[in-house]
Amino acid sequence: MFRTMSGIQPTGNLHIGNYLGALVNWVELQKQYEAFFCVVDLHALTQRPAPETLRAAVREVALGILASGVDPEQATLFVQSEVPQHAELTWIMTCLTPLGDLNRMTQFKDKSSAQPENINAGLFTYPILQTADIVLYRAERVPVGEDQEQHLELARETVRRFNHVYGETFPEPQVVRSKAPRVMGLDGESKMSKSRNNEIGLFEPADVTMQKLRGAKTDPARLRKTDPGNPQVCNIFSYHGFFTSEAQRAEIDAGCRSAQLGCVDCKKMLAANLEAVKGPIRERAEDLRQHPARLDEILAAGAAKARAAAEETMVMVRERVGLRAPRS
């Protein structure tokens, strides 16, 4: 059976970009593959969060993953820092990665401009840690959004280089594209992102979402309700593509083009459809929040399984590169 591996950073609240771009896929993949899913707190350190903030975010993201349908009986869910082999393998992979390859990573440029006061080396070597995350489990299938595809290509090159230098060791990971590789933010200008303040939160109550939708841009040429609109250029209509039935979408499309349906009504329909998905997730998340011991147990069991799989790989890797094994 193929293995799949993916992670989410605990850097803020989960949003529907994470849900559509990653979690929906995870829930499907866990049924077909041996799945390792991870809350990547080592990656989050590149943003230097306060320790308490990081600890709380790890729990919130983990319970969001579970509430979205990842089943700990089917998949291994764990926190990256509980498996120290991630950091160990990162160093080995760092020594195999040319600087020039890292220089080409567009996400480094985006992230550096988002935090000009803290352009640390971790931001630069971030994709190497990601490579280690994947190959530590010898994963062959990696579900990611469009923003991560360049990093995946780098991981594939590193795998080829490792195999060439030290002998065939790792399979080349393949990208699994989601149906929503790039969910736009409410500003309609950039992808939905925790750092851009343009997100619809996965745990957000319905009234907060409706409030945000009210202020969101639609077809810029539609100034009055009596103007006919064009759903093709409307960001709100793009969300309907993920949450609304085909029949209702056809109704909205016709109503918008003929100016029979106003933007506020269209947004109310979206809010209701969003709530039909978010409501049950929010409730399951709250239930888990009330039972912290259950979450601890799931994460401890996941970490134990992940450590065993990771150590199996590391025994082989250390031997191949000529390192000595740690003694207990």
Ligand code: AMP
């Ligand atoms: P991150 O929050 O950067 O750790 O991303 C976690 C996962 O969500 C990755 O697989 C991303 O590719 C995916 N993701 C994040 N934002 C979006 C978005 N706006 N649209 C689609 N996928 C996304």
